[in-house]
Amino acid sequence: MRTVKFPNDCSEQAIFDFCSEVSSYSGVERLLIDFSNMGRIEPFTMVYVAKHIRDFNRDNIDITVSCSGHKEKDYAANMAFFRAFGLKHGREPNCKDGNERFVPFTILRIQTIVDEASKDWEAEQEVIERRSGHLAQILSREESGNLVDALTFSIREIMRNVLEHSKSRSIEYCAQFWPSYNKVEIAILDNGIGLKESLKANPYVQVECDSDAIQQALMPAISSKNYKGARVDRHDPWHNSGFGLYMINRICRLGGSFLICSGDHGIKLDESGKQHINLGHYCKGTTVRLVLNTSKLIELNKMLAVFRDEGYEIAKEMKGVGMYTASAASQMLSRDFKKN
Numbered sequence: 001m002r003t004v005k006f007p008n009d010c011s012e013q014a015i016f017d018f019c020s021e022v023s024s025y026s027g028v029e030r031l032l033i034d035f036s037n038m039g040r041i042e043p044f045t046m047v048y049v050a051k052h053i054r055d056f057n058r059d060n061i062d063i064t065v066s067c068s069g070h071k072e073k074d075y076a077a078n079m080a081f082f083r084a085f086g087l088k089h090g091r092e093p094n095c096k097d098g099n100e101r102f103v104p105f106t107i108l109r110i111q112t113i114v115d116e117a118s119k120d121w122e123a124e125q126e127v128i129e130r131r132s133g134h135l136a137q138i139l140s141r142e143e144s145g146n147l148v149d150a151l152t153f154s155i156r157e158i159m160r161n162v163l164e165h166s167k168s169r170s171i172e173y174c175a176q177f178w179p180s181y182n183k184v185e186i187a188i189l190d191n192g193i194g195l196k197e198s199l200k201a202n203p204y205v206q207v208e209c210d211s212d213a214i215q216q217a218l219m220p221a222i223s224s225k226n227y228k229g230a231r232v233d234r235h236d237p238w239h240n241s242g243f244g245l246y247m248i249n250r251i252c253r254l255g256g257s258f259l260i261c262s263g264d265h266g267i268k269l270d271e272s273g274k275q276h277i278n279l280g281h282y283c284k285g286t287t288v289r290l291v292l293n294t295s296k297l298i299e300l301n302k303m304l305a306v307f308r309d310e311g312y313e314i315a316k317e318m319k320g321v322g323m324y325t326a327s328a329a330s331q332m333l334s335r336d337f338k339k340n
Contacts (some may be wrong), residue, residue, distance in 0.1 A: 001030045008037040010045040019052045020280035036069025041076050043174040044187040044289035050084035080105035101177035108171045132156040139177040149300040157244035158188045166192025182295040189287035195262040210263030220246040220311030250307040255293030262286040
């Protein structure tokens with residue numbers, strides 16, 4: 001029996017080290033995960049760790065994995081963290097919406113989005129925007145305003161990437177708003193092909209490793225579907241222009257942070273700059289954490305107009321990316337571009 005102790009903090013490095021330690025025991029017969037030291041736990045930690053343990057179980061079916069020290073962890077249990085990786089304790093994922101400004105661990109099937117769009121004769125991205133707006137209102141406890149708009153836009157653009165690029169069958173997410181700290185954290189992941197494999201579809205992008213792929217994906221006008229010679233309907237407000245992740249990370253860097261992990265690498269962006277992270281294990285698909293400083297948010301259209309113009313200048317300096325114009329969806333909410 002080997003034992004892995006869950007860390008008492010949820011710093012990125014502590015969580016990545018924990019996941020790496022779990023991975024290192026792929027050859028043992030029995031593994032015990034001890035949660036007794038678990039302290040404060042946040043959305044990114046829950047979705048990232050739950051996915052990692054679940055993937056470990058699937059890849060190591062001959063290993064008996066058991067847990068201890070989890071029965072007193074009420075917050076994590078209420079957020080459906082334990083059930084998300086198969087431990088029969090706490091709430092189930094996809095339980096009804098949270099209250100007190102949190103959204104518990106939720107698994108949204110891509111087929112559900114497709115079926116809902118087909119039923120209502122609308123674009124799948126419209127379904128995603130509607131769901132994103134609903135999540136934004138739950139977190140903010142507001143019907144409208146700068147925070148609702150910023151959250152709706154950011155959640156939508158990440159979910160669109162999953163739908164349009166990842167080939168994942170589901171979107172998993174969890175979120176929390178702490179008004180007293182002016183902080184919102186949203187974690188979204190997929191179980192798809194990952195950024196490196198996705199960007200291989202763009203012949204103008206050279207990607208040799210996961211670090212390259214993440215850096216390219218964060219640049220404006222870089223996309224697996226938007227490049228010179230690609231068939232793109234410029235009149236479609238939802239066409240993928242490669243501006244989504246760029247716009248979101250700019251919003252998050254206004255006093256918050258943006259973290260993205262795919263493959264064996266992660267990159268964190270905040271006001272202090274860019275930090276490369278060697279995960280020490282493999283992250284299938286892509287996981288994103290958005291942390292917004294609510295005190296720094298202004299009108300969405302004003303923020304995005306500045307970021308868009310700066311993104312155009314960056315794109316013009318890059319060679320071979322093809323189309324530079326951001327889609328309507330990457331510049332505003334669908335309710336706004338429908339007015340035009």
